[in-house]
Amino acid sequence: xxxxxxxxxxxxxxxxxxxxxxxxxxxxxxxxxxxxxxxxxxxxxxxxxxxxxxxxxxxxxxxxxxxxxxxxxxxxxxxxxxxxxxxxxxxxxxxxxxxxxxxxxxxxxxxxxxxxxxxxxxxxxxxxxxxxxxxxxxxxxxxxxxxxxxxxxxxxxxxxxxxxxxxxxxxxxxxxxxxxxxxxxxxxxxxxxxxxxxxxxxxxxxxxxxxxxxxxxxxxxxxxxxxxxxxxxxxxxxxxxxxxxxxxxxxxxxxxxxxxxxxxxxxxxxxxxxxx
Numbered sequence: 179x180x181x182x183x184x185x186x187x188x189x190x191x192x193x194x195x196x197x198x199x200x201x202x203x204x205x206x207x208x209x210x211x212x213x214x215x216x217x218x219x220x221x222x223x224x225x226x227x228x229x230x231x232x233x234x235x236x237x238x239x240x241x242x243x244x245x246x247x248x249x250x251x252x253x254x255x256x257x258x259x260x261x262x263x264x265x266x267x268x269x270x271x272x273x274x275x276x277x278x279x280x281x282x283x284x285x286x287x288x289x290x291x292x293x294x295x296x297x298x299x300x301x302x303x304x305x306x307x308x309x310x311x312x313x314x315x316x317x318x319x320x321x322x323x324x325x326x327x328x329x330x331x332x333x334x335x336x337x338x339x340x341x342x343x344x345x346x347x348x349x350x351x352x353x354x355x356x357x358x359x360x361x362x363x364x365x366x367x368x369x370x371x372x373x374x375x376x377x378x379x380x381x382x383x384x385x386x387x388x389x390x391x392x393x394x395x396x397x398x399x400x401x402x403x404x405x406x407x408x409x410x411x412x413x414x415x416x417x418x419x420x421x422x423x424x425x426x427x428x429x430x431x432x433x434x435x436x437x438x439x440x441x442x443x444x445x446x447x448x449x450x451x452x453x454x
Contacts, residue, residue: 184222184365186249187241192269194262199249200242200270204233207303208276209451211241212267213248214285214433215311215381217332217373218343218366220248224284228436231444237451240279242270244290246377247369254374259382260312264293268301277301280451284308284436285407289383295393296386304454305397306447308435309405312386313412313419324350324406324433332378340367352432353404362437390419397423398450400443402431424450 187201201222209232213224221241229239243250245266246258256262267290271279280303283291288310295302311319319325327350331342344363348355397420401413417425426446428435436443 184220184248184369189249190270190273192266192273194265194269196245196251196253196266198242198245198251198266198270200240202238202240202274203229204236204238206236206238207451208238208240208279210267210271210276210279210281211239212281212283212287212290213241213244214287215244215247215378216285216328217338217378218368218370219286220365220369222248223362223365223369224287225282225436227440228282228444228447231448232451235448235452240271240274240276242267244286247373249372252372252374252377254376256376257380257382258377260289260293260384263290264297268294268298278303280304280306282306282447283310285433286311286381286383288312289386292386292390292393295395296389299392299394302395304451305393305395306399306450307397307416308400308443309402309408309412309433310399310416311383311408313390313415314387314409315385316383318409318411319407322407322409328407338367338370340364343367343370350406350432351434352438353402353430354438357434357438387415387419390416391421393420394422396450396454398447399423399425400435400446401425401427402433402435402438403427403429404432407433
């Protein structure tokens with residue numbers, strides 16, 4: 179499998195000392211896409227089938243690589259709490275002069291989006307989350323069958339080859355195996371070679387369910403009915419916790435609704451951003 183390098187955009191050195199990479203496309207109201215975690219995760223690969231639709235419809239899209247991922251810094255001597263991921267995103271947006279924005283985030287990116295909305299309520303206009311973290315205690319995630327498969331692959335002494343990565347994505351993240359093509363696997367595998375294990379080992383995502391009521395902005399949520407990574411108790415925690423939330427449950431869908439049901443996700447997200 180040959181390398182397909184991901185686009186390289188711009189870098190910013192943050193006041194907290196870390197350097198973050200981001201892509202910046204289009205003009206108009208700003209939408210920030212926040213990717214999930216896992217080895218080889220980064221902004222472009224998560225959302226390459228989604229952000230162009232918003233750019234074509236008059237939005238400015240910013241895709242950061244979260245600290246520890248993609249082309250951003252990957253310090254191996256720090257903890258990675260949720261507050262740090264959120265701080266890096268907001269400091270990056272401060273640096274490039276973005277005051278108001280909407281956030282789109284899946285998994286860890288969804289948890290980061292929720293944290294930013296709590297920390298900066300006057301700046302976040304709308305929120306879109308897809309099976310976000312942050313609504314369970316961490317041990318509950320590790321009871322899920324998809325997380326067990328992730329753990330088996332990355333804790334095994336056997337090398338993580340592109341073939342093993344593809345099998346993991348098909349068995350743990352999606353229902354339709356055709357969604358996991360060689361291009362996606364290639365991008366993730368090569369990004370994984372840049373990563374060190376500290377971010378996964380030292381990631382701390384608290385349960386912020388009790389604080390969801392403080393998120394007042396209009397919110398759209400997606401949840402795959404065949405989700406194997408996040409406990410389905412998160413569905414009602416989100417629906418009942420965020421006052422202005424609309425939640426879409428998607429059949430025949432796993433953890434990656436934006437990839438597996440790209441057309442549906444793009445249509446509903448654009449309509450929500452335009453019309454609420």
